[in-house]
Structure formats: structure tokens, C-alpha cells
Amino acid sequence: MIDVKRASAPAALETKGRRRIALFAMKGEYVAILSIVTGLVTWQILSDYLVANSLFLASPTQVLNALVALSVSGELWPHFGTSAIEFLLGYAIASILGIAIGLLIATSPFWKSWCQPWISGLYATPTVALAPLFILWLGIGIWSKILVVILLVIFAVIINTEAGIRSTSERYLEMMRSFGATKRQLFLKVSLPSATPFILAGLKLGIGRGLIGVVVAELYGSRLGLGRLIGQSADSFNMPDLFAAVTILAASGISMTMAFSKLEARLVPWTKD
Amino acid sequence: MPTHKLASRSLMKRFGDLAVLHDISVAIDDGEFVALVGPSGCGKTTFLRIVSGLESADSGSISVDGAIVAGPGRDRGFVFQSDCLLPWRSVLDNTLVGLELAGRIGAADLERTRKLLSLVGLAGFESYFPRQLSGGMRQRVNLARALAIDPKILLMDEPFSALDAQTREIMQGELQRIWEEGRKTVLFVTHQIDEAVFLSDRVLVFARRPGRILEDVQIDLPRPRTLATKREPAFVALVDHIWRLIEHDVRESVLLEHR
Numbered sequence: 001m002i003d004v005k006r007a008s009a010p011a012a013l014e015t016k017g018r019r020r021i022a023l024f025a026m027k028g029e030y031v032a033i034l035s036i037v038t039g040l041v042t043w044q045i046l047s048d049y050l051v052a053n054s055l056f057l058a059s060p061t062q063v064l065n066a067l068v069a070l071s072v073s074g075e076l077w078p079h080f081g082t083s084a085i086e087f088l089l090g091y092a093i094a095s096i097l098g099i100a101i102g103l104l105i106a107t108s109p110f111w112k113s114w115c116q117p118w119i120s121g122l123y124a125t126p127t128v129a130l131a132p133l134f135i136l137w138l139g140i141g142i143w144s145k146i147l148v149v150i151l152l153v154i155f156a157v158i159i160n161t162e163a164g165i166r167s168t169s170e171r172y173l174e175m176m177r178s179f180g181a182t183k184r185q186l187f188l189k190v191s192l193p194s195a196t197p198f199i200l201a202g203l204k205l206g207i208g209r210g211l212i213g214v215v216v217a218e219l220y221g222s223r224l225g226l227g228r229l230i231g232q233s234a235d236s237f238n239m240p241d242l243f244a245a246v247t248i249l250a251a252s253g254i255s256m257t258m259a260f261s262k263l264e265a266r267l268v269p270w271t272k273d
Numbered sequence: 274m275p276t277h278k279l280a281s282r283s284l285m286k287r288f289g290d291l292a293v294l295h296d297i298s299v300a301i302d303d304g305e306f307v308a309l310v311g312p313s314g315c316g317k318t319t320f321l322r323i324v325s326g327l328e329s330a331d332s333g334s335i336s337v338d339g340a341i342v343a344g345p346g347r348d349r350g351f352v353f354q355s356d357c358l359l360p361w362r363s364v365l366d367n368t369l370v371g372l373e374l375a376g377r378i379g380a381a382d383l384e385r386t387r388k389l390l391s392l393v394g395l396a397g398f399e400s401y402f403p404r405q406l407s408g409g410m411r412q413r414v415n416l417a418r419a420l421a422i423d424p425k426i427l428l429m430d431e432p433f434s435a436l437d438a439q440t441r442e443i444m445q446g447e448l449q450r451i452w453e454e455g456r457k458t459v460l461f462v463t464h465q466i467d468e469a470v471f472l473s474d475r476v477l478v479f480a481r482r483p484g485r486i487l488e489d490v491q492i493d494l495p496r497p498r499t500l501a502t503k504r505e506p507a508f509v510a511l512v513d514h515i516w517r518l519i520e521h522d523v524r525e526s527v528l529l530e531h532r
Binding site: 171172174175176177178179180181182185189190193194196268269270 | 325326327345346347349351353355357359360361370371373374375402403404422
């Protein structure tokens with residue numbers, strides 16, 4: 001009897017320990033999914049029982065219903081389309097200009113000194129605060145929003161591009177020089193590829209900043225756009241519609257960032273693993 | 274006067290107050306394998322970099338086949354201490370980089386480069402990326418890249434110093450085998466005396482402060498040399514002789530580093 005007890009006690013401890021470890025040893029993806037599900041359930045319970053007043057919070061199911069209703073009625077699409085155009089145009093312009101300016105200041109000390117105070121100053125400034133001014137200048141249409149997006153995205157791109165070129169390993173440059181590389185060849189065959197991961201990181205950072213720009217600028221004054229939908233819904237205490245618009249923005253941000261990570265894995269595989 | 278493959282005439286180089294190289298005059302003939310050994314700070318790497326054109330001398334000259342050298346050129350191939358492989362290029366593209374800079378990659382160049390990769394033992398790895406290779410394999414690419422431009426002289430800057438001891442032994446044998454194939458003129462910097470003796474026809478022993486050549490030691494051991502060569506009395510005696518030449522300097526430089 002005594003022997004059996006002695007033998008079983010550690011065994012029981014072991015199973016308990018193993019079960020505890022099993023939860024923490026789950027694969028990362030499963031933990032993430034579990035975390036999202038827990039969050040949604042908590043949100044649902046909170047809005048059903050604690051903040052039951054739908055003037056202040058909408059439950060996930062209400063948001064889903066609102067999403068379906070908005071898309072079926074067709075009310076969503078002009079808002080979505082307008083914001084998408086504002087974001088994409090502003091983002092594209094900021095990317096092209098940002099990379100160009102970044103390359104220019106990385107290769108020319110004069111232009112670097114010339115631009116640096118503006119870049120440092122404007123990167124740190126919450127330029128969205130200028131949105132009312134831009135609306136005054138450019139009107140209530142898409143171009144005032146595009147300008148805000150450009151201002152929010154471009155400095156992240158410039159700074160990253162410049163840092164990427166500047167951080168090119170001197171060893172690679174010297175190796176290429178030993179083979180008689182010209183300045184142009186050094187730039188095209190070493191600096192540019194070695195800066196690519198940085199440029200992509202800047203562009204990725206720009207996605208979130210650009211989305212903020214679109215929404216905030218639209219809140220200041222617009223006829224269409226997801227920001228407009230949010231403002232309109234807030235004014236009429238329509239929480240499901242408000243959350244529906246936010247959900248679309250979040251989903252766009254997440255999917256664009258994920259697509260970007262895929263692109264990075266293809267374009268700059270050497271920075272991984 | 275016959276022209277040498279490589280000649281250095283009264284080369285001088287100072288970094289501030291420090292005489293890094295003092296009156297270095299050497300003549301190296303076609304197909305010779307010459308090692309430079311010496312304590313750290315003796316200027317052997319600086320000398321190699323001046324020969325390559327990556328650095329310039331204060332006075333004196335370097336000539337290849339009688340023509341004075343000013344700046345890097347494709348008549349000299351440099352094998353770097355750290356492999357310096359471009360991480361975004363495959364093994365083949367890394368090896369082709371010198372030819373690419375010269376703007377001429379014909380079918381014949383491609384064919385020759387592939388043969389070169391198989392000569393250094395990398396056949397089948399052409400499409401691999403540097404991050405997928407071991408340290409020894411990366412140094413093989415480093416060597417193939419320098420050979421790909423078919424230089425008159427191969428300059429090697431401690432190429433095996435980052436490798437572990439066993440890999441280094443293998444690579445020494447491999448380098449000897451590859452060198453036997455083409456008999457290029459080689460200038461090989463190392464701090465390992467046995468490596469220098471094993472590979473070379475001549476060992477130039479450097480002293481420090483100022484950096485100068487102490488002795489030009491002929492290595493007449495028969496080739497091909499094997500691992501067993503390193504145990505032979507003649508080999509051991511040569512290593513011992515060179516060690517005695519630089520022992521005092523090495524002790525001094527070690528003391529300096531630890532002060």
C-alpha cells in the first residue's frame with residue numbers, strides 16, 4: 001500500500017505539471033487565435049451585460065450586422081471607395097517622392113543639410129493638425145486628404161531610405177572598389193540593394209500613418225469617406241455603424257501590412273532567418 | 274633588367290607619427306606564392322592594401338609587369354578576410370561580380386566561372402545564397418570571385434583566420450590544390466607561421482615599428498605538400514626559424530595590447 005502511494009504521488013504531480021505546460025507550449029498561431037477569440041467573447045459579454053446601452057458600445061454581432069447592412073444597402077461603397085482612393089494616391093505619391101528625396105539626401109551632403117531641419121521638424125509635428133488649413137486651401141474634396149496622407153507618410157519613407165543608404169556596409173563597398181567599381185556601380189549594385197530592407201520598412205510604417213491621415217482629415221470635413229461615416233455615426237450615436245467603419249479600417253491596415261510582409265520575404269529574403 | 278610580376282620600390286607609409294611601412298622593396302616573380310607574416314601592427318595588411326590600390330603609399334611605387342599601379346584594377350584579385358559576399362546575390366552572381374563591373378559577361382565567361390566554382394569545390398551550389406553556406410564554403414566563393422576576373426596577381430588577406438582549426442587545415446590543402454592548377458602569383462598575408470610555410474615558395478618576415486622586411490625566407494619543401502609535411506623536421510625547423518625572428522616583436526605587441 002505504502003509503496004503504491006509513494007509511486008502514485010509523483011505521477012499525479014507530473015500530469016498536473018504537464019497539463020500546465022501544455023497550455024503555454026501551444027503553437028504561436030493557436031495562442032494568437034485563442035487570444036482574439038477571448039477578446040471578442042469578452043467584448044460581446046461586456047456589451048450585452050455591462051454596457052447594455054447601445055449608444056456607447058456595440059457588440060461584435062451588432063457590428064457584423066451593421067457591416068452586412070451597410071454593404072447590402074450600398075451605403076458603404078462610396079465611403080470605402082473615396083477613402084481608398086485618397087489613401088492609395090497619397091501613399092503612392094509619398095512613396096515615390098519619399099524614396100527620391102531619401103536617395104538624394106543620402107548621396108548629397110548639401111541637400112542633406114538643406115533638408116534635414118525640415119524633415120526632423122515635420123516628422124515630429126502632428127501634421128494632421130494642419131488638415132483644416134488644407135481643406136481651406138484645397139477644398140472639401142479628396143485633394144486636401146491626399147495632402148495630409150502625403151505629409152504623414154513621406155517623412156517615414158525619407159528617413160528610412162536615407163538611413164538605409166547610409167548604413168551600407170563599408171566592407172561591401174571596399175570589396176566592390178577592389179574590383180574597380182565606379183561610384184555609379186557602387187550605388188546601384190551595393191547601396192541600393194542593401195537599403196531595400198530599410199525602404200520597405202519605411203513603406204510599411206507608412207501604411208498605418210497614411211490610414212490615420214485619411215480618417216482624421218475626413219473627420220475635419222468631407223462629403224464621403226470612412227472618416228466621414230465615423231463622424232456621421234458618432235453624431236447620431238450609431239455605434240454599430242461607427243464600429244463597422246473602424247473594423248474596415250483595421251482590416252485594411254492589417255491586410256496591407258501582411259501583404260507587405262509577404263513582399264519583404266520575397267524581395268529581401270536575406271534579412272529573414 | 275627583367276621585369277618582375279610584382280615589384281615594390283622603397284615603399285613608405287605613415288599614419289601620423291607611426292611609420293607603418295619603412296622602405297619596403299620586394300620583387301616577386303611570375304607564379305610565385307609569397308606569404309607575409311609578422312606580429313600584429315607590422316604593416317603586412319597595409320602593404321597588401323597598397324598593392325591592391327585600396328590604400329596609397331606616401332612614397333615609393335608598386336608595379337605590376339613593369340607598369341606602375343595607381344588605384345584598384347582588375348589585374349589584381351583581392352580575397353578578403355571577411356568574405357564580403359553580397360547577401361542578395363547567389364553564389365554564381367557573387368562570383369561574377371568582378372566581370373559584371375567590367376561590363377562583359379559572355380557565354381565563355383559564364384562557362385569559365387562555372388568551371389572555377391567546381392574547381393573550388395562548389396559545383397551544384399551555384400544558386401545557393403551566402404546565408405545558406407558554411408564559413409569554409411563562403412571563403413571558397415570569396416576565392417572564386419577573385420579568380421573569376423583572371424587576375425595577374427592574387428592578393429589574400431588572412432582569408433582563413435575566421436575559420437575553425439580543422440576547416441583551416443582543409444582550406445590550406447584546397448588552396449594549394451587550386452593554386453597548382455593555375456600557378457598564379459599569390460601574395461598571402463597571415464599571422465600563422467605554419468600556414469605561411471605550408472603554402473609558400475617564399476615567406477617575407479615583417480618586423481614592427483617601423484614596419485619593414487626582416488628576412489626573405491626561401492621555402493624549398495617539395496610539392497605537393499600534405500598534412501604529413503607539417504610533421505617533417507625541415508618544416509618544423511623553418512617554422513621555428515621564423516618564430517625566433519619575430520618572437521620578440523610578438524611578445525611586445527601582445528604586452529601592448531593587454532596594457
